[in-house]
Amino acid sequence: MKQTHIIVGTAGHVDHGKTRLTMALTGIDTDRLPEEKRRGLTIVPGFTYVDLQSGRRLGLIDVPGHEQFIKNMLSGVAGIDMALLVVAADEGIMPQTIEHLNILSLLGITKGVVAITKSDLVEEEWLELIVEDVSKLLAESGLRGAPIIAVSAQTGFQVEELKGLLDQQAAEVQERSSLGLCRIPVDRVFNKSGFGIVITGTLWSGSIRRGQLLELLPGKMEYSVRGIQVHGQQVDEALAGQRTALNLKGAKTEKIKPGCWLATPKLLQETNRVDVKLTLLKDAKSIPRYMKVRVFHGMSEVLGRVRLLDREVLEAGENCLCQLELYNSLTPIRGDRMILRSSSSLETIAGAVVLDVHPPKYKSSNPQTMKTLQTKAQWDSKQNFLLGLENAGTLLSIKEMAEIVQLSLEETKQKVETLLQAKQLKAVEVAGAVQYYSVASDAKWQNDIMFTLQNYHQSHPLQKGMPCPELRQGRLKKLALKQLNALLGTYAQARLLKILPEGLIAKQDFAISLTPTQHLELTAIVSAYEKNPFAPPDWEELLGSLNISLTKSQEYLGWLFDNKKLETIGKVLFAYETFRRAEQILRNKYPREFTIAQARDLWGTSRKYAQVLLDAMDEAGLTKRNKESRIFIAREVLL
Numbered sequence: 001m002k003q004t005h006i007i008v009g010t011a012g013h014v015d016h017g018k019t020r021l022t023m024a025l026t027g028i029d030t031d032r033l034p035e036e037k038r039r040g041l042t043i044v045p046g047f048t049y050v051d052l053q054s055g056r057r058l059g060l061i062d063v064p065g066h067e068q069f070i071k072n073m074l075s076g077v078a079g080i081d082m083a084l085l086v087v088a089a090d091e092g093i094m095p096q097t098i099e100h101l102n103i104l105s106l107l108g109i110t111k112g113v114v115a116i117t118k119s120d121l122v123e124e125e126w127l128e129l130i131v132e133d134v135s136k137l138l139a140e141s142g143l144r145g146a147p148i149i150a151v152s153a154q155t156g157f158q159v160e161e162l163k164g165l166l167d168q169q170a171a172e173v174q175e176r177s178s179l180g181l182c183r184i185p186v187d188r189v190f191n192k193s194g195f196g197i198v199i200t201g202t203l204w205s206g207s208i209r210r211g212q213l214l215e216l217l218p219g220k221m222e223y224s225v226r227g228i229q230v231h232g233q234q235v236d237e238a239l240a241g242q243r244t245a246l247n248l249k250g251a252k253t254e255k256i257k258p259g260c261w262l263a264t265p266k267l268l269q270e271t272n273r274v275d276v277k278l279t280l281l282k283d284a285k286s287i288p289r290y291m292k293v294r295v296f297h298g299m300s301e302v303l304g305r306v307r308l309l310d311r312e313v314l315e316a317g318e319n320c321l322c323q324l325e326l327y328n329s330l331t332p333i334r335g336d337r338m339i340l341r342s343s344s345s346l347e348t349i350a351g352a353v354v355l356d357v358h359p360p361k362y363k364s365s366n367p368q369t370m371k372t373l374q375t376k377a378q379w380d381s382k383q384n385f386l387l388g389l390e391n392a393g394t395l396l397s398i399k400e401m402a403e404i405v406q407l408s409l410e411e412t413k414q415k416v417e418t419l420l421q422a423k424q425l426k427a428v429e430v431a432g433a434v435q436y437y438s439v440a441s442d443a444k445w446q447n448d449i450m451f452t453l454q455n456y457h458q459s460h461p462l463q464k465g466m467p468c469p470e471l472r473q474g475r476l477k478k479l480a481l482k483q484l485n486a487l488l489g490t491y492a493q494a495r496l497l498k499i500l501p502e503g504l505i506a507k508q509d510f511a512i513s514l515t516p517t518q519h520l521e522l523t524a525i526v527s528a529y530e531k532n533p534f535a536p537p538d539w540e541e542l543l544g545s546l547n548i549s550l551t552k553s554q555e556y557l558g559w560l561f562d563n564k565k566l567e568t569i570g571k572v573l574f575a576y577e578t579f580r581r582a583e584q585i586l587r588n589k590y591p592r593e594f595t596i597a598q599a600r601d602l603w604g605t606s607r608k609y610a611q612v613l614l615d616a617m618d619e620a621g622l623t624k625r626n627k628e629s630r631i632f633i634a635r636e637v638l639l
Contacts, residue, residue: 005057005059005175005176005239005240005241005242006056006058006059006081006082006170006173006175006241007058007059007060007061007079007080007081007082007202007241007243008058008059008060008061008080008081008082008083008084008112008166008170009060009061009063009080009082009083009084009104010022010060010061010062010063010083010084010085010086011063011083011084011085011086011100011101011103011104012085012086012087012088012096012097012100013087013088013091013094013095013096013097013100014096015088016086016087016088016091016094016097016117016118017086017088017117017118017153018062018063018084018086019046019062020117020153020154021084021086021115021117021151021153021159022046022048022060022062023153024151024153024156024159025050025060025159025162025163026048026049026050026060028048046061046062047059047060047061047062047200047243048060048062048231049231049243050163050166052163052166052167052170053163053164053167054167054170054171056167056170056171057231058166058170059202059231059241059242059243060084061080061202061243079185079201079202079204079298080107080109080202081109081111081170081173081176081241082109082111082112082166082169082170082173083104083109083111083112083113083143084112084113084115084166085097085100085101085104085112085113085114085115085143085146086114086115086117087114087115087116087117087130087134088116088117088118089116089117089118089119089121089122089126089127089130089150090118090121090122092129092130092133093130093133093134093137097137098137099347099348101137101138101141101143102141102281102348103339103348103351104141104142104143105141105142105143105351106279106281106337106339106348106350106351107337107339107351108142108337108353109142109143110142110143111143111146111169111170111172111173112143112146112169113146113147113148113149113162113165113166113169114134114138114143114146114147114148114149115149115150115151115162116130116131116134116148116149116150116151117151117152117153118152118153118154119150119151119152119157120152120154120155120157127150131148131150134148135148140282146169147165147168147169149161149162149165175240175241176203176204176205176240176241181205181206181263181264181267181406181407181408182203182204182205182206182207182208182214182240182263182264182267183203183204183205183206183261183262183263183264183267183268184201184202184203184204184208184244184246184261184262184263185201185202185204185259185260185261185298185299185300186199186200186201186256186257186258186259186260186261186262186299187200187201187202187258187299188200188201188258189256189257189258192247195226195227195247196226196247196248196249196253197247197248197253197256198245198246198247198248199245199246199248199256199262200243200244200245200246201243201244201262201299202241202242202243202244203238203239203240203241203242203244204240204298205240206240206264206408207237207238207239207240208225208228208237208238208244208246209225209228209236209237210225210226210227210228210236210237211224211225212224212225213225213265214246214248214262214263214264214265215262215263215264215265215266215267215268216255216256216260216261216262217260217261217262217263217268217270217331218260218270218329218331219255219260221250221251221252221255222250222265223248223249223250223253223256223262224248224249224250225246225247225248225249226247226248226249227246227247228244228245228246228247229244229245229247230242230243230244230245231243246262248262258299259298259299259300259301260299261298261331263331266403267403267406268331268333268406269331269357269358270329270330270331271326271329271330271331271332271357271358272325272326272327272328272329273323273324273325273326273358273359273361274323274324274326274330274332274352274354274355274356274357274359275321275322275323275354275355275356275359275373275376276321276322276323276324276338276352276353276354276355277319277320277321277352277353277355277377278306278314278319278320278321278322278324278340278350278351278352279318279319279350279351279352280314280315280316280317280318280319280349280350281316281317281348281349281350282316282317283316284316284347284348284349284350285316285342285349286313286314286315286316287306287308287313287314287349287350288308288312288313289306289307289308289311289312289313290305290306290307290308291305291306292304292305292343293305293306293324293340293341293342293343293349293350294340294341294342294343294346295324295326295330295338295339295340295352296338296339296340296341297330297332297336297338297339300330302326302327302328302329302330303326303327303328303343304324304325304326304327305324305325306322306323306324306340307322307323307324307325308320308322308364309321309322309323309362309364309369309370309373310322310364310369310370321355321370321373321374321376321377322373323359323361323362324338324352332354332357333354333357333406334354334355334356334357334384335353335354336353336354337351337352337353337354338351338352338353338354339351339352340352355373355376355377355379356376356387358391382415382418382419382424384405385405385407385415385419386419386424386425386438386440388401388404388405388406389401389404389405389425389436389437389438389441390438390440390441391404392404392478393441393475393478393479394437394478394479394480394483395428395430395435395436395437395479395483395486395487396435396436396437397433397434397435397436398412398413398416398436401416401436416436419438423439424438424439425437425438425439426438426439426442426490428486428487428489428490429486430482430483430486431482435483435486444475445475445476445479445487446491446496448474448475448476449471449476449488449491449497449505450496450497450507452466452471452473452474453466453471453497453505453506453507453510454507456470457506457507457510460555460558461512461513461555462512462514462518462555462556462558462559463504463512463555463558463559463562464500464502464504464506464512464562465498465500465502465504465505465506465510466504466505466506467503467504467505468481468484468485468488468503468504468505469481471484471488471505472484488505495508496508512559521546521548521552521556522556522559522560522565524546525542525543525546525548525556525560525565525566526560526565526566526575528542528546529565529566529573529574529575529578530575533574533575533577533578533581533582534578534582534603534604534605534609534610534613535604535605535606535609536572536573536574536575536578536609539553539557539573540553564576567579569612569613569616570612570613570615570616572609572612578613579613579616582603582613583617583622585602585603586599586602586603587632589602590602591632592631592632593626593629593630593631593632594629594630595628595629595630596610596611596614596630599613599614614630617630618630621633
C-alpha cells in the first residue's frame with residue numbers, strides 16, 4: 001500500500017498526557033532533555049513516528065503544553081498537516097487547550113483526532129460530560145467534526161483504535177507536493193562526531209537529494225547535502241512532509257541556527273513587509289492601527305507591527321486585509337500562515353495568511369490601496385505568477401522567472417506556455433535570448449513611454465526625438481538599456497513610435513514645425529554666421545543682439561545642428577559649409593604649402609579662428625605640419 005508522508009502534531013494543556021500518549025503510540029519517549037526528565041514536562045518539541053496498518057508512516061511531533069513554552073509549541077506545529085488534540089479526562093478543557101486549538105485553527109489545520117486521556121481515572125458519566133464540552137469547543141474551530149476518542153496511555157485502552165482514527169484522518173489530508181522547489185525550516189542543529197553539522201526539520205515542499213546545493217537564509221550561503229536521514233534511516237532522497245535530518249558541508253556552518261531556512265537557491269527572499277489577510281480571535285482584544293506584535297513563521301519569531309489600512313481598529317472576531325511591518329526580516333512565500341501574539345501579555349491574538357511578500361508601502365489615504373489588496377486576496381496561481389513578473393519591473397528569462405515566482409524550471413515553462421497562449425504574457429528577443437513580460441507590464445511601460453515622449457516633444461519642439469537613455473525613468477529604470485531597445489523595437493513595429501537613425505525616439509506622428517517667430521529668429525542666426533563665415537559671431541552675444549532669449553539656446557542649437565546649418569569645429573560655432581569652403585579656397589591658392597599667416601590673410605580672419613580651422617584640417621588628414629608651415633597631403637577637395 002502507498003506510503004504517505006504526513007506530520008501530526010500533538011496539542012493540549014500541560015500535564016494532560018501528550019508525551020505519555022506519544023510513547024503509547026510509538027514506544028518512544030520524546031522527552032530527551034535532562035531538564036524535561038527532572039521537571040516531568042515537555043520543554044522543546046520531540047519528534048518520532050508511528051507506522052499505521054494502511055502502510056502510512058506518520059511523523060509525530062510532541063509539543064510543550066505549558067504556557068511558558070508556547071513559543072516552542074508554535075515552532076513545533078508550524079509544519080504539521082493534522083493534529084492530535086489531547087484533553088485530560090480528570091481536568092477537561094483548560095487555558096492551553098483553547099490556545100492550542102486556536103493556533104491550530106489559525107494555521108489552517110482542519111484534520112485531526114481528539115484524544116481524551118486518563119479516561120481510566122474518571123467515572124463514565126464524567127467522561128461523557130468532558131466529551132460533550134470538547135464537542136462544543138470543536139464546533140467553533142478548524143477541527144469541527146473531528147472524531148473524539150477516550151484513551152488511557154497507562155492501561156493501553158483504545159490506543160490501537162486511536163491509531164485507526166489517525167489513519168482515517170490521514171487518508172483525507174492532501175499530501176505536500178514533492179515536485180518543484182524545496183524548503184525546510186531548521187528546528188535543531190548539532191555536531192555529530194565524524195559527520196560534522198547536522199540539522200533537522202520538516203520538509204515543507206519539494207525533495208532533497210544527496211549532493212544537492214541548498215541556500216541558507218538569512219545569510220544567503222550555500223551548503224551541499226552530504227547525507228540524509230528520515231526517521232533515523234539513511235536515504236538518498238527526502239520528500240515533502242517527511243521529518244528530515246541533513247548532514248551538511250560548507251563554510252561557516254556556525255551560521256546555521258534554529259529558525260533559519262534551507263531552500264533551493266534563490267527560492268526565498270528576505271522581506272520586512274508583507275501583505276496579509278489577518279484574522280483576530282473572537283476572544284482577543286481589539287487591535288489598534290500600528291499595534292506592536294510578535295510574528296511567528298516556521299521556526300522564526302520577530303517583532304513587528306500591524307498596519308491597518310482601512311480602519312483605525314480591528315475588533316475581536318473580525319478579519320481584514322492589511323500589512324505587517326517586520327523589525328527583522330522573514331522569508332515567507334504567498335499562502336504561508338503566520339501566528340501573531342501580543343508583544344506584552346504574550347497571548348495568541350491572531351493569524352495571518354500571506355498575500356504578497358514584496359509589496360510597496362501603501363498610502364492608506366489612497367482609495368486604490370484597498371482595491372489592490374482585495375485583488376491580491378482573490379488571486380489564483382496564474383495571477384500570482386503574473387504579479388511576480390510585474391513586481392520585477394523588467395524583462396525576465398525563464399530561469400529568472402522561476403526564481404522570482406518560486407517555482408521549478410519545468411513548472412515555470414508550463415506556466416509561460418499557458419500564459420502565452422492566453423495572451424497574458426509577451427516575449428521578445430534581447431541580445432539573442434528570449435525574455436518575457438506580462439501584458440499588464442507592457443501596458444504600463446507603453447503608457448509611460450508615450451507620456452514621456454509627449455512631454456519631451458512639447459518641451460523640445462525643435463528636437464527630432466528623445467535620446468533613448470533619457471527614456472529610462474520612473475518604472476522604466478529597472479529595464480537595462482538593451483531591454484528598453486528591444487521593447488522600443490516592438491512599439492516601432494506596431495507604429496506607436498519611430499526610432500531615428502541617430503538613436504533618437506519620437507512618437508510616430510511627431511514632426512518638427514517652426515512657428516513664424518522661430519523661423520525668423522533661426523533665419524537671422526544662420527545669416528549672421530554665413531555673413532562672415534571665417535570670423536563667426538559669439539553665440540550668446542549674437543542672441544542678445546537679436547533679442548532672442550537664452551532659454552532657447554539649446555533648443556535652437558539642436559535644430560541648427562540637425563538641419564546642417566551650423567557645426568562645431570574645435571569648440572567654435574561656424575556656418576555648416578565653412579570648413580569645406582576654407583579648405584577649397586586654401587588649396588586653390590596654395591596647392592602645396594602654406595603658413596598660418598597666409599591662411600589667415602586669405603580667409604580674412606584672425607589667427608585664433610585660422611588656428612582652429614587648420615587644426616581641424618590636420619585632424620581630418622588633409623594637412624600636416626612641416627616646420628613653420630603646413631602642406632597638403634591629399635589632393636581631393638573635401639566634399
